[in-house]
């Protein structure tokens with residue numbers, strides 16, 4: 001019997017984003033989304049069996065910390081519910097407790113998908129520990145059911161499409177919303193430079209945020225226009241047409257943040273520093289550089305460019321007084337088991 005498993009798992013950046021849930025119990029999005037796994041933003045998650053069935057402990061070491069800290073009871077409760085769900089789904093009784101440790105190579109809850117990398121790692125780790133044989137699509141579905149929907153996209157490799165799912169019954173719906181790789185990491189030499197402006201943790205979690213999306217007067221417009229963006233970006237991706245790809249990616253970020261800022265209560269993730277980086281990206285473009293931004297639920301900005309321009313663009317942002325650090329990311333594989341004991 002496997003006693004302990006360690007998984008490394010990437011965060012991901014969505015080019016077409018997921019915001020709002022059609023069904024919050026089943027963590028179903030309103031539409032498909034499309035992302036890339038990030039080589040420089042990785043969680044390492046270890047799960048070890050414990051004898052006592054009730055034991056569930058978790059210790060985390062976040063970016064910049066030297067010591068591990070214990071999870072609070074709300075975090076443990078969420079993980080316990082998720083573990084119970086996975087056991088039930090796999091039809092394996094819970095006969096053990098677990099101790100979990102996790103470490104991140106990047107700031108936590110700062111708009112860089114730290115819960116996606118953590119929950120994808122946790123899912124692959126638990127299923128491996130339980131020695132259950134399931135497909136990668138099912139693995140992504142289970143990761144989605146953790147509540148951090150975007151975790152589904154950190155399971156497959158490289159460039160990943162998460163399908164919204166369809167079906168008549170709740171079980172059909174639950175099983176059909178899966179993520180799949182549409183291209184390996186080496187398909188396209190593009191880079192994501194995370195321009196780090198803050199390490200502060202966001203105050204409103206995505207779960208509360210998703211619930212508010214439907215209250216925005218701009219949400220119907222987002223739903224009407226997103227399928228066209230998905231279609232156009234997919235064609236641009238297939239033809240490696242970076243200019244169209246970047247334009248659509250930026251439009252989708254702005255569409256999502258318009259919804260966020262106009263939902264009730266509103267969510268303003270940008271700071272003045274965020275806007276400054278966005279404006280600089282536009283300026284660089286006016287000077288002939290091929291560079292675009294994407295922003296998740298946080299203040300930090302993902303600056304996306306072709307690999308050949310990465311060093312020049314990184315040097316530009318490194319000189320800016322508000323920039324704390326730049327995290328370089330290439331397209332990366334999905335979650336992987338790295339150690340079994």
Ligand code: DP6
Nearest residue numbers: 014017018115116148149150206297
């Ligand atoms: C704004 O519900 O997956 O990043 O649980 O915080 O990881 P966390 O969030 P989740 O929603 C993330 C939404 C987003 C856009 C996206 O990644 O598609």
